[in-house]
Amino acid sequence: MSQEMQTRPFGWKDKVGYLFGDFGNDFTFILSTMILMKFYTDVMGVSAGVVGTIMMVARFVDAFTDVTMGRLCDRSRVIPGVGKFKPWLRRMCVPVAVASFFMYQSALADWPYGAKVAYLAVTYILWGSIFYTAVNIPYGSMASTISAEPDDRQSLSTFRSVGATLAGLFVGVLLPMIAYTKVDGAEVLVGSRVTLAAGIFSLLSIVCYLLCYALTTERVVQQPRTDAPRTSTLSMLRAAVKNRALISIIAASILVLLSQLTMQNMSGYIFPDYYNNAGAQSVSTVAMTADMLLAAAVAKPLSARFGKAEVSVVSSVLACATSVLLYFLRPQSVWAFIGLQTLEWLGLGMFTMVSWALITDVIDHAELQTGVREDGSVYALYSFARKLGQAASAGLTGWLLTAIGYVSGADGGQTPQVLDGIFAITTLVPALGFALLALVLGLWYPLHKRQVAENVARLREKRERESTD
Numbered sequence: 379m380s381q382e383m384q385t386r387p388f389g390w391k392d393k394v395g396y397l398f399g400d401f402g403n404d405f406t407f408i409l410s411t412m413i414l415m416k417f418y419t420d421v422m423g424v425s426a427g428v429v430g431t432i433m434m435v436a437r438f439v440d441a442f443t444d445v446t447m448g449r450l451c452d453r454s455r456v457i458p459g460v461g462k463f464k465p466w467l468r469r470m471c472v473p474v475a476v477a478s479f480f481m482y483q484s485a486l487a488d489w490p491y492g493a494k495v496a497y498l499a500v501t502y503i504l505w506g507s508i509f510y511t512a513v514n515i516p517y518g519s520m521a522s523t524i525s526a527e528p529d530d531r532q533s534l535s536t537f538r539s540v541g542a543t544l545a546g547l548f549v550g551v552l553l554p555m556i557a558y559t560k561v562d563g564a565e566v567l568v569g570s571r572v573t574l575a576a577g578i579f580s581l582l583s584i585v586c587y588l589l590c591y592a593l594t595t596e597r598v599v600q601q602p603r604t605d606a607p608r609t610s611t612l613s614m615l616r617a618a619v620k621n622r623a624l625i626s627i628i629a630a631s632i633l634v635l636l637s638q639l640t641m642q643n644m645s646g647y648i649f650p651d652y653y654n655n656a657g658a659q660s661v662s663t664v665a666m667t668a669d670m671l672l673a674a675a676v677a678k679p680l681s682a683r684f685g686k687a688e689v690s691v692v693s694s695v696l697a698c699a700t701s702v703l704l705y706f707l708r709p710q711s712v713w714a715f716i717g718l719q720t721l722e723w724l725g726l727g728m729f730t731m732v733s734w735a736l737i738t739d740v741i742d743h744a745e746l747q748t749g750v751r752e753d754g755s756v757y758a759l760y761s762f763a764r765k766l767g768q769a770a771s772a773g774l775t776g777w778l779l780t781a782i783g784y785v786s787g788a789d790g791g792q793t794p795q796v797l798d799g800i801f802a803i804t805t806l807v808p809a810l811g812f813a814l815l816a817l818v819l820g821l822w823y824p825l826h827k828r829q830v831a832e833n834v835a836r837l838r839e840k841r842e843r844e845s846t847d
Contacts, residue, residue: 388525388530392593392594393533394593395591395592395593395594396524396534396537396594397537397544398586398587399517399594400538400541400545401545402471402583402585403510404542404545404546405579405580406478406579408542409478409549409553409575409579410481410505410506411643412549412646415429415430415433415772416567417569418498419786420567421487421569421572422498422569423487423494424498426779426784427776429498430772430775430779431773431777432495432498432499432502433769434769434773436507437765438769440762440765443507444761444762447511447515447516447758448754448755448758449754451463451758452752452754452755462523462596463516463754464516464596465516466512466513466515467516467587468588468591469512470512471583471587472584473509473512474505474513475581476580477501477508478505478583479576479577480504480505481498481502481505484570506765511761515757516754518734518757518760518761520594521534521535521734522738522753528739528830531734531735532732535731536674536677536678536731539674539727539730539734540670540671542730543667543674546663546666549579550659550662551664552575552660553575554656554660555657556571556575557571558650564654565650565656623743623744623824623825624740624743624756624759624760626822626824627736627737629763629818630823631767632770633811633812633815634730634733634767634811636767636771636774637807637808637812638726639772640771640774640775640804641719641722644775644800644804646659648715648800649662651796651797654791655712658713661713662719669724669727673693673724673727673728674731681732681735685827685830686735687820687826688827689732690732690733690815690819693726693728693729694725694813694816694819697722697723698725698813698816700718703718722808737760739825739830742837743833744756745837746833746840775803775807779800782795782799782800782803783795783796784799
């Protein structure tokens with residue numbers, strides 16, 4: 379049975395601590411979205427299509443590892459004074475950081491082609507499918523145990539997204555400055571510098587995970603019942619398929635990541651190749667961060683007034699319209715491109731700030747449907763969906779780059795046809811994702827403002843009945 383632990387009240391310490399958790403996540407995650415494909419195409423000499431395929435295949439491994447980790451979290455016993463989910467952060471922070479560092483070993487560039495492909499596959503699966511899963515599933519599940527109040531959870535969602543934004547700023551600004559150099563007027567990626575940056579970011583991720591562990595408190599805990607029959611994973615999946623709220627938020631997650639990660643993956647090509655200005659990528663990151671912080675400031679009051687899903691629909695339409703406008707205007711100035719793209723990032727930022735609160739709404743809804751609260755399992759399915767979005771973005775980006783004829787290290791730069799293709803991928807793929815996202819949240823996802831309020835009231839009554847039994 380769920381119970382409220384007698385601890386200090388929810389406050390800023392929890393918010394800042396939860397912020398550091400996603401800061402730690404994104405020191406390795408954003409690094410992979412920004413530079414991994416570029417590193418393996420330009421430094422290691424592996425085809426973009428092969429890299430994208432490996433990323434996509436790894437995500438299907440997550441179908442097993444994510445759900446397994448979620449079930450393991452739900453069945454973990456609560457450690458007195460610590461909680462159920464926090465211990466996993468301390469156990470897995472070092473393995474995930476080390477695995478990330480291993481992916482960027484430029485000293486292996488002279489290995490045979492097949493060996494480099496195999497090395498990428500093994501290290502990428504170890505990082506993303508094993509260790510990142512083992513730290514991220516517990517971290518995401520913690521939100522519903524830190525507080526049971528919807529406003530507190532919205533604050534955690536916002537602070538989590540701010541943590542990701544700050545990590546993106548840190549990585550996005552420093553990485554291009556460290557990793558690129560000018561050779562005969564062209565921007566060239568230096569492998570040894572990428573390896574150094576990966577090591578620095580891995581160490582910083584460990585520090586952030588430990589700060590999250592130290593500053594947050596789990597208050598609402600559910601000790602697993604040893605006398606109750608355990609539901610099988612298959613039964614849990616059958617119930618999930620019937621949960622319209624969960625399935626629709628899974629679809630929304632895939633679409634938003636298809637858009638977001640395509641924008642991030644292609645930043646390694648649009649700026650150094652199309653605009654021949656790798657330094658502009660750092661400026662773009664600063665502008666994106668400003669948009670995310672603006673979204674963080676307005677997301678909570680707007681969501682309280684209009685509803686989280688409703689705000690997300692409008693912001694997705696804004697991002698889609700901006701992407702289409704960019705494609706047709708095709709600004710010749712990189713600064714004009716960045717200026718317009720800030721509207722795209724603002725639209726994305728609004729959904730990002732409420733996305734983690736949306737999944738806690740879905741967890742509440744699932745409890746009312748089934749009578750059982752399985753934070754870890756539901757979050758694991760959501761996490762797996764996010765990784766499908768990552769896979770779709772990585773695979774599609776790699777295949778499209780190969781299809782347009784991108785050649786790493788091409789003498790004299792890419793052809794005009796390839797450059798046109800790079801611009802089209804950067805703008806049209808996100809536009810399609812944002813358009814579909816607006817449709818899913820507006821027409822399919824059922825937990826709009828009124829339904830969420832009803833669910834909160836029903837759960838409060840349920841908790842009061844349980845406390846008197």
